Amino acid sequence: MEITFELGYALDTFYFLICGVLVMWMAAGFTMLEAGLVRAKNTTEILTKNVALYAIASIMYMVCGYSIMYGGSDFVFFLDGITADGATGVAEDAATYAPAADFFFQVVFVATAMSIVSGAVAERMKLWSFLIFAVFLTAFIYPMEGSWTWGGEAVFGLYTLGDFGFSDFAGSGIVHMAGASAALAGVIVLGARKGKYGPDGKVNAIPGANLPMAALGTFILWMGWFGFNGGSVLATATVESANSVAVVFMNTNMAAAGGLVAALLLARALFGKADLTMALNGALAGLVAITAEPSTPTPLVAAVIGACGGLIVVGSILALDKFKIDDPVGAISVHGVVGLFGLLVVPLTNPAAKFGGQILGAATIFIWVFVTSLIVWMAIKAVMGVRVTDEEEFEGVDMSECGLEAYPDFTISR
Template sequence: MESQIFELQYALDTFYFLICGALVMWMAAGFTMLEAGLVRSKNTVEILTKNVALFATASIMYMVCGYAIMYGGDLFLSGIAGGDTLVEDALAASAENGFGGDSVYSAASDFFFQVVFVATCMSIVSGAVAERMKLWSFLLFAVVMTGVIYPLEGSWTWGGNDVFGLFNLGDMGFSDFAGSGIVHMAGAAAALAGVLLLGSRKGKYGPNGEIRAIPGANLPLAALGTLILWMGWFGFNGGSVLKLGDIASANSVAIVFLNTNAAAAGGAVGALILARIIFGKADLTMLLNGALAGLVAITAEPSTPSALQATIFGVIAGIIVVLSILALDKIKIDDPVGAISVHGVVGLFGLLIVPITNPASTFIGQIVGAATIFAWVFIASLVVWSIIKLVIGLRISEEDEYEGADIAECGMEAYPEFIR
């Protein structure tokens, strides 16, 4: 009977990991649709190509070396157990931990759940550099980002390793439940480095510093993408509980789902109201980014706040993201989809509010952890982007930018029946 219980625990936790991983993989569709809706029609095919290709690139690079760097083990996943010893090894681990102990699941399911996270991190970069970056320059950066830069900072946090052998973030009170900093702020830091070297889109800013809005081509797609991301986030945060096979864990999963939804709702409402106050109209793009901001903010700690606290955190995040988007525009940092604000600025906010509800973390630890993640990813990304710029260039030509990246980079159009 005990053996059957352990086998059931193993099966439940593994299955839960796989389902949540599939939900997070679905977020790739959300990012793709969101970005395709917020760029101009002449850049749609390129953004679609970029998002599908980056997911494939992330999957391969994390298998080749990323997972080993982040959690230890062999390259090419050669150390993942299989064959006749799998059941015996799993049962031995389960017996050691006990039914109510640590998670026990297939190593392959763990890899699958982790690889969709690294793809999410890279997807954040895609939108920020949209409409003017060379496709192959972006994909070359994706190789390094998903294979080395992200896994290394992940090893200092979720992997439990010391930062360059100097200090341990966990010992300092740093906590990031599902990745407000480790995934989202890291992606925004890489994006910021690229945007600073890339420059703004032609016509975005006038000669006297005036800001010119460049509307997206398909807001229904942007709304669909946001709702897909909202749905996928339940796997993102819920799966990070890492366990389902006992009453306490199942209850924790339910709380995480509840708080994730509450924060998204709060973020949407907060951004919508502030946009109405500032612009006099209900701005859909701010509403969408507000919902995503609420999701990013609660990701650092969705298990300890009450539903009311999660909603309030979301409202504040929605307000922050609107102000951040406007502020970055004023200093001429051109981010077509607001990714740096949503994932970077609000990602930092998410880290800083963790100690409010989780006494195991400290404000100092959160600040040190955030600074470490940002500094590493930003500096490493700046170096890689700079090398790529020197070797093959980052930006498409001015003529290609005018005609659209679709024709220049992919040789086809998303909406060929329409005349630009």
């Protein structure tokens, strides 16, 4: 069956844009998940951070991030070159979708990486310190590691990851582990919330204020992930690409299901109760685990990969608490530890990927993002501080940072 280039171009562009919209919808998922897992007195700041970081990511990736990641210096003015039919010098053997669609799809990935940082540093970070860091991550830190991976550039001119068999289909490492690496650096500089860890090493649970909202956020993320992974096929206008999209959707769903069930069962075995927060993180862990390669496993293997991610995330959350790394939403475990796992299992189903290349790629991403983020966090701390005062943390950062509360009718007068 043949289709004209113009029709294929239109279909692939439309599909790319719709998948980008689904990924953009993940921003709402992160917002709801984080808002549900923090205390009521810190909800408004979480909401503010998430809507603001999306806007900052869009602007900074337009200004310089996209050009750093994929080359070229005139992207800000690329619309000037678009011809009447919407193509910018696109030949039939070149790109199969509009350049603007590619930018839109890529920018929502950048925002996803920054959203991961938001939850990990919640309840004690200054709003403006966070937003300044967002500028650096979305304008430079993420685009640089993206240029070495998806951009195909040599790492500081030394080696090309693709030559070593590195493969990351939709971003278990490039997006998720990168965001978690930046979050880990921020948490180390920031320190734990007051009262989280006792002097005797006891870990004190700090429950979230709105678990229905957290569950809604997880379902939104689950839905958005079909665009995240499915859009990374990059096309749907041929029989081959349409079949590939269907397989990716199927495996994405199975991995999430496997992750949730495995985490729920492990939590029941460990705590004697069905822990909702662990179940939610299990679903997300399954999604992160399959993101590195959702196109080659069978649905059963995808479910097993997701289940392994669900088991890993429960153990990782408990382990990080032992090291007093305070992550209110489990973002470092879900996106970082499981993101690494996702990279390492790619060669099991994709023979083109090599274990050595996966390890080298993971190390490159982690070292670059963690070290540069740590430098930026420390610089921000030296200039304006990163943490609110003890009194502001006790009262809640909503009032001190945003001047209003998310649930004023349910707040007890102080």
